[in-house]
Amino acid sequence: MLGIGILKGMAITAKNFFGSFVNKRLLPTLQYPEAGNSVTLFSRNIPFLVYDNDEDPLGTMRCVACKICEKECPPQCIYIVMEKDANGKPAKRPKVFDIDISVCMGCQICVEVCPFESIKMDSTFELSTPDRFEGLLLKREHLLKSNTYFHKIHPDEAQEVDDRLAAKQKKPAPTPSTPAA
Template sequence: MLGIGLIKGLSVTFKNLFTPIFTIQYPDKKVGLLAYSKHINKSIFQILKENPKIFLMGIIGMVTIPVKIDQFPRFRGNEFVWYDDRCTACASCAKYCPLGIIEIVTHPAGENMQAGENYAIDKFDIDTGRCMFCGLCVEACPYDALHMGTDFERGNYSRVNLVLDKETLTSQDKNPSSWFRPQFESNEYNPWEESMSNSKDAGRHEKPSYQKIKEKWVNKRKTDG
């Protein structure tokens, strides 16, 4: 009969009217007074005393609090995490990048050149304005010095600000993503709750010291004859 299919379809939409909302309000959501006082960690009376306008807005549920969406640990984020003391300036990341946006300038500085640790890095620029976050540079890094980040709200008014230089990379918060870093997943590390500022935690293996390398490659051979 004509119209039965329509009524069937409308019953589905009617049923969905009472199912919970699955969309997420982003970047802000409107909340009531209790949730707002919990968010800013102040009691309701303090809000009334300090800002009566927000108190009134809160009564009708119209104050806004920011919402931060948690991604999954492998999320390839907008900033890179780089540990300068792990990096040997081998430039594997720069060679592996499909777009060629990593620029590394080094100069030889130090006495232990053969140990591979004494190239001083003058410049380590990642132009995230052209980056597509494929993560191949992270995959290429043999010493776990470069990691994908987890931040994603990095809007800027100028393209120049999107270039991550050496100073930014060393000074910013280090919340590496577990993309291509299985050691993070086994440790149940959550990048949104804790940061990883110590570079020793970040790697699968530690960078061997000069003494160790000398022991392994020079002294041992001498004894072997």
């Protein structure tokens, strides 16, 4: 019969209409501020710096200011200055570690190249600020986040990293005696 297609279409929309009241799948909207967010395990946007001990963030940060990430960063949004102690000898940690997140494109290359597992991807997204210059230039203090936080947002990856670091800790014992040939 003619016109049956129209009726079929109407039935589908009616199904969507009534289904949206009972079926959660037919109403996927999340009421954002009230009903949380839809951050998944794999979501990532900007990097952060990992430290191990919650009591002493600056002392136990993994970064040694090797500046590999600064060099590798495609949009060049990382700026690192190594800290020097009283004698002018370089201390293996950054004095300045800035990331301009208005430039950062979330490519994760800094994470890939870091040999010390010290820079990882964050999944925070509420980054809006009224100041578009200073507010979007994240300093070392803003970027430092604990390993427990890392475990919270990306548990699998954090566990993997921890295992790797533990393996490295064991290995270095014989390393000095057998120098690389």
